[in-house]
Amino acid sequence: MTPDTLFQYVPSPATLVKKEKLSDFVTLFTFQPDNGKALMHKPGQFIMVSVYGVGEAPFSVSSPPNATGSTFELAVRRIGNVTNAMHNMREGQKVGIRGPYGSSFPVQDFVGKDTLFVAGGLGYIPLRSLLHYQLRHRDEFGRIIVMIGCRNPAERIFVDQIKELEAREDVEVYETVDCGDDNWCGNVGLITTLLPKIYIEPDITHVAMVGPPVMYKFVIQECRNLGISRESIYVSLERHMKCGIGKCGHCQINGLNACVEGPVFKYHDIQTTPEAL
Amino acid sequence: MTSYTVYMDQLPGLLELWAREFQVHVPVEVENGIYDFVPWRKSEEIAWEYDVAYNPLKRFFLPPRETLLRFDPANCTAEVVCEAPRQLIFGMHPYDVKAANQLDTLMRKDVPDYNFITRKKNTVIFALEPAAVARNAFWASVDAHKVDAGYDLYWTRISSASFHVEVSTRRGKELLLAAGGLELSTAADREAARRAHQRIVKESLRDGLKYPWRETSDILNRAWDSTLWQHRARHCFSCGTCNLVCPTCYCFDMKEELDNTLTKGERYREWDGCMMDSFSRVAGDHNFRPHTRERFRHRYYRKGKYILDKTGQLGCVGCGRCVSGCTSGIADPKTVFNELWEADRHDS
Numbered sequence: 001m002t003p004d005t006l007f008q009y010v011p012s013p014a015t016l017v018k019k020e021k022l023s024d025f026v027t028l029f030t031f032q033p034d035n036g037k038a039l040m041h042k043p044g045q046f047i048m049v050s051v052y053g054v055g056e057a058p059f060s061v062s063s064p065p066n067a068t069g070s071t072f073e074l075a076v077r078r079i080g081n082v083t084n085a086m087h088n089m090r091e092g093q094k095v096g097i098r099g100p101y102g103s104s105f106p107v108q109d110f111v112g113k114d115t116l117f118v119a120g121g122l123g124y125i126p127l128r129s130l131l132h133y134q135l136r137h138r139d140e141f142g143r144i145i146v147m148i149g150c151r152n153p154a155e156r157i158f159v160d161q162i163k164e165l166e167a168r169e170d171v172e173v174y175e176t177v178d179c180g181d182d183n184w185c186g187n188v189g190l191i192t193t194l195l196p197k198i199y200i201e202p203d204i205t206h207v208a209m210v211g212p213p214v215m216y217k218f219v220i221q222e223c224r225n226l227g228i229s230r231e232s233i234y235v236s237l238e239r240h241m242k243c244g245i246g247k248c249g250h251c252q253i254n255g256l257n258a259c260v261e262g263p264v265f266k267y268h269d270i271q272t273t274p275e276a277l
Numbered sequence: 278m279t280s281y282t283v284y285m286d287q288l289p290g291l292l293e294l295w296a297r298e299f300q301v302h303v304p305v306e307v308e309n310g311i312y313d314f315v316p317w318r319k320s321e322e323i324a325w326e327y328d329v330a331y332n333p334l335k336r337f338f339l340p341p342r343e344t345l346l347r348f349d350p351a352n353c354t355a356e357v358v359c360e361a362p363r364q365l366i367f368g369m370h371p372y373d374v375k376a377a378n379q380l381d382t383l384m385r386k387d388v389p390d391y392n393f394i395t396r397k398k399n400t401v402i403f404a405l406e407p408a409a410v411a412r413n414a415f416w417a418s419v420d421a422h423k424v425d426a427g428y429d430l431y432w433t434r435i436s437s438a439s440f441h442v443e444v445s446t447r448r449g450k451e452l453l454l455a456a457g458g459l460e461l462s463t464a465a466d467r468e469a470a471r472r473a474h475q476r477i478v479k480e481s482l483r484d485g486l487k488y489p490w491r492e493t494s495d496i497l498n499r500a501w502d503s504t505l506w507q508h509r510a511r512h513c514f515s516c517g518t519c520n521l522v523c524p525t526c527y528c529f530d531m532k533e534e535l536d537n538t539l540t541k542g543e544r545y546r547e548w549d550g551c552m553m554d555s556f557s558r559v560a561g562d563h564n565f566r567p568h569t570r571e572r573f574r575h576r577y578y579r580k581g582k583y584i585l586d587k588t589g590q591l592g593c594v595g596c597g598r599c600v601s602g603c604t605s606g607i608a609d610p611k612t613v614f615n616e617l618w619e620a621d622r623h624d625s
Contacts, residue, residue, distance in 0.1 A: 249528030255583035
């Protein structure tokens with residue numbers, strides 16, 4: 001066993017350097033590992049975050065791979081004990097982190113291709129890592145089409161950043177909400193209603209999709225109807241990883257461990273895995 | 278392979294010697310007809326003819342609750358905890374050795390589990406040829422009546438006063454000869470051990486899988502939509518007993534506690550089970566296996582397909598503990614797999 005594997009469950013400290021409210025329930029946290037080393041994550045990977053005395057939970061990294069500096073971002077919804085504790089933290093306080101773990105979106109496979117991002121609700125958080133990587137290396141990629149669906153306008157996150165994206169000529173952004181309000185002028189309806197409204201070249205389009213469990217089947221069906229191949233559709237599947245290293249069994253999807261073989265899967269590889277979608 | 282003959286009256290001295298170095302655990306009759314492993318004491322009468330230990334022996338490598346970290350929440354630091362006592366398990370049946378070997382394979386996969394591996398390394402295993410087959414056991418029909426690794430010595434009782442002991446490791450040999458030289462076994466002793474093995478295997482084969490166990494994965498490939506899952510699982514209480522008593526189940530939950538001063542704490546893992554309602558629940562209360570039929574099916578797929586596909590071994594060693602422990606009498610892998618096999622034959 002190498003020294004790294006001897007202490008597989010020991011987190012290392014990281015300091016909260018910035019907190020930014022994204023919505024009533026979601027906050028963006030910027031952390032700096034105390035050892036000064038970059039996280040070295042890939043888009044789509046997750047880390048385990050410890051708030052000692054409360055517990056440990058998995059979170060997708062929302063920032064792109066650390067090209068410069070060592071900070072990284074997690075966008076976290078206040079929903080359980082660990083996330084509540086994180087929301088109550090002040091800048092300068094510390095958490096424990098271990099990882100990154102799991103599979104990632106294979107960025108090299110996306111080079112030269114158009115990318116269709118499909119983000120349902122908080123699915124934008126892990127997709128943002130890949131999206132911002134592509135924006136940093138904009139010349140290497142074709143069209144960038146971003147579809148974002150939320151339950152209602154109040155649940156939208158990264159609103160200002162999405163406005164900036166919309167302002168760019170080299171990114172196409174489409175948003176929808178399941179239920180609008182008096183101020184919402186955009187599309188209303190499920191995210192699947194957006195797909196037929198845009199022109200996609202199926203042979204050169206890769207899809208990166210993250211959203212609530214109920215979303216996948218329908219969006220994949222729409223993508224298949226558009227002629228996109230099974231090999232070009234990537235999904236990230238949420239499960240509750242407890243150990244992060246393929247032992248505890250909680251994140252099993254049939255015979256696969258979402259924390260090791262996933263969370264990012266090629267649709268082609270899981271289409272016959274009944275528990276996946 | 279070297280083997281020796283050990284006489285019953287030589288054992289107390291050996292046990293005393295071993296107990297100086299190891300925590301020695303032996304099978305005893307804890308209640309009428311119920312056996313379990315307990316720490317050896319001079320007065321303890323070892324149940325050489327026990328059929329199955331009530332509790333699974335995975336607890337020696339993966340305790341029901343095991344501290345992994347001690348942390349200081351104020352400074353956000355943590356240190357690894359690995360309590361791995363030197364222990365000697367004397368009398369482990371081959372199906373339980375096989376289960377421990379399987380856990381070892383899975384715990385070493387990808388990122389090795391340091392705590393498990395260290396505990397296993399610090400454990401001496403003396404296997405014992407079973408002399409009785411538990412009422413619900415079917416280990417011979419899943420090839421768990423023989424193991425070729427994972428033990429230091431293999432003991433077979435060949436008469437009321439003697440054992441045939443086959444050496445598997447240098448550590449085993451040193452412990453066996455710790456009190457001085459022993460007689461090498463004779464051809465007659467080896468033959469007696471072989472006959473004892475054959476007799477018990479024959480007995481275990483009386484009831485078991487009706488087909489070669491390797492076919493289980495293929496049978497399950499076609500059984501996802503079987504009505505059996507709903508039919509059997511409707512009686513399931515989701516109590517998780519089958520998980521807890523299974524020697525090859527190793528799923529766990531991670532939890533932590535602060536001490537009374539709130540300045541120190543520990544993170545620990547404890548056994549968890551896929552039959553529990555909470556097992557596949559995620560944030561927002563979404564449950565990926567909300568119904569008992571889905572959890573029941575997952576358990577049998579895990580035993581009969583997922584582990585088999587990964588390791589080449591069935592994830593069930595046929596010990597029968599789950600059958601005995603199930604409060605509603607539905608958790609019998611042999612019955613489940615045989616029913617699926619029958620249905621599969623009928624369909625094809």
